[in-house]
Amino acid sequence: MSTRKLLDFRNLLSESKNIAILTGAGVSAESGIGTFRGPSGMWRTHNAVDLATPTAFASNPSLVWEFYQWRRSVAFNAKPNDAHLALAKFEERCNRENRQFTLLTQNVDGLHIKAGSKNVLEIHGSIRKVVCTKCKFVDENLDQPICEALRGRGDPNGGNQSAIPVGELPKCKRCSSLVRPFVVWFGENLDRDVLKKCRKVVETCDLFLVVGTSSVVYPAASFAPFVADRGKPVAEFNIEDEPASSTFQFYFAGPCGTTLPAALS
Ligand SMILES: CC(C)NC(=O)[C@H](Cc1c[nH]c2ccccc12)NC(=O)[C@H](CCCC/N=C(/NCCC(=O)O)S[C@H]1O[C@H](COP(=O)(O)OP(=O)(O)OC[C@H]2O[C@@H](n3cnc4c(N)ncnc43)[C@H](O)[C@@H]2O)[C@@H](O)[C@H]1O)NC(=O)OCc1ccccc1
Ligand SMILES: [Zn+2]
Numbered sequence: 001m002s003t004r005k006l007l008d009f010r011n012l013l014s015e016s017k018n019i020a021i022l023t024g025a026g027v028s029a030e031s032g033i034g035t036f037r038g039p040s041g042m043w044r045t046h047n048a049v050d051l052a053t054p055t056a057f058a059s060n061p062s063l064v065w066e067f068y069q070w071r072r073s074v075a076f077n078a079k080p081n082d083a084h085l086a087l088a089k090f091e092e093r094c095n096r097e098n099r100q101f102t103l104l105t106q107n108v109d110g111l112h113i114k115a116g117s118k119n120v121l122e123i124h125g126s127i128r129k130v131v132c133t134k135c136k137f138v139d140e141n142l143d144q145p146i147c148e149a150l151r152g153r154g155d156p157n158g159g160n161q162s163a164i165p166v167g168e169l170p171k172c173k174r175c176s177s178l179v180r181p182f183v184v185w186f187g188e189n190l191d192r193d194v195l196k197k198c199r200k201v202v203e204t205c206d207l208f209l210v211v212g213t214s215s216v217v218y219p220a221a222s223f224a225p226f227v228a229d230r231g232k233p234v235a236e237f238n239i240e241d242e243p244a245s246s247t248f249q250f251y252f253a254g255p256c257g258t259t260l261p262a263a264l265s
Helices: 003-015 054-059 061-077 082-096 192-204 220-229 256-264
Strands: 018-023 100-105 120-122 125-132 138-140 179-183 207-211 234-238 250-253
Touching: 003 250, 003 256, 018 082, 018 192, 018 220, 054 061, 061 125, 061 179, 082 100, 082 256, 100 192, 120 192, 192 220, 207 220, 220 234, 234 256, 250 256
Parallel strands: 018 100, 018 207, 100 120, 207 234, 234 250
Antiparallel strands: 125 138, 125 179
16 A cells, blocks of 8 residues: 555544444454454364354254354453554544544454453454343353363364263353353344444444455445445455455555554554
8 A cells, every 4th residue: 555545544534533443353363363264264174154153053052162162262362463452542542532433343252342442342242241042141251161061172173072961051140041152143133232333333434444354244244335335435454465345445455463553553
């Protein structure tokens, strides 16, 4: 990206009053958390998107809980990287300058909040929380392992794969029924209130940034085009040399742990 473009972007950034940002797995890649595309999108012989479904959980809750036990262990041991930190720092600046800042993330790893971001919408939920399949009680649970039966389980390269009886899987603190990760699975609707907040953000922001996402999962993938259709500027940050879609005004190629601090500081 030419310095000319970078300067143009930074001027626009300093004039904007209502900035919104959408992040995806690419923002956590430099924290050692694999993305969904490519080899890291596989767990054992399963494609992550096949395990992140209500049907997979209904047919094999033990396997799905092993998958999430592993992802919790990776996420809980991960540290926010310079991209997360730059976003948290930029939010503070916006607050000081009375400008609106909203961070929408598809990531369930909790690293934005760990980095200090405040106005964060985790549109696909968080693996730091569980929800009861019976009474719907939502509880933050950072226990590692989350239950005794999952101790040492979840190894992506094999290990003990015998099915864990449902009665030994994580239980609700209120009614002792089976709990599931508090995440939105494929084929499930996003939370109504979260969707309403997302709609307000894309209808009112005057600058939208898209960071580290392949923009294939909906409804999140519809946000940036919606803002662009309103005639508002969109800037994309991605490690790929070329933008997936060239409809946006700005494209910053490279690892976002480098490009984002350079653009936002
Ligand atoms: C696959 C896709 C086609 N399917 C969908 O979109 C589906 C169905 C659908 C609905 N509407 C549609 C319209 C058209 C087609 C399909 C649909 N959507 C849904 O089911 C949604 C629910 C979607 C949410 C699912 N849950 C997730 N996560 C939580 C769980 C969990 O995480 O376990 S989605 C999950 O996958 C997505 C992964 O995408 P990315 O984050 O972008 O990651 P990816 O690996 O793909 O890309 C990484 C990018 O980063 C870049 N990168 C890598 N390293 C770096 C680096 N260092 N720096 C910068 N960039 C980098 C790479 O180049 C790459 O571009 C994220 O959203 C993530 O949250 N629900 C729904 O719409 O309900 C109503 C409904 C229901 C049925 C039918 C109609 C309507
Ligand atoms: Zn319960």
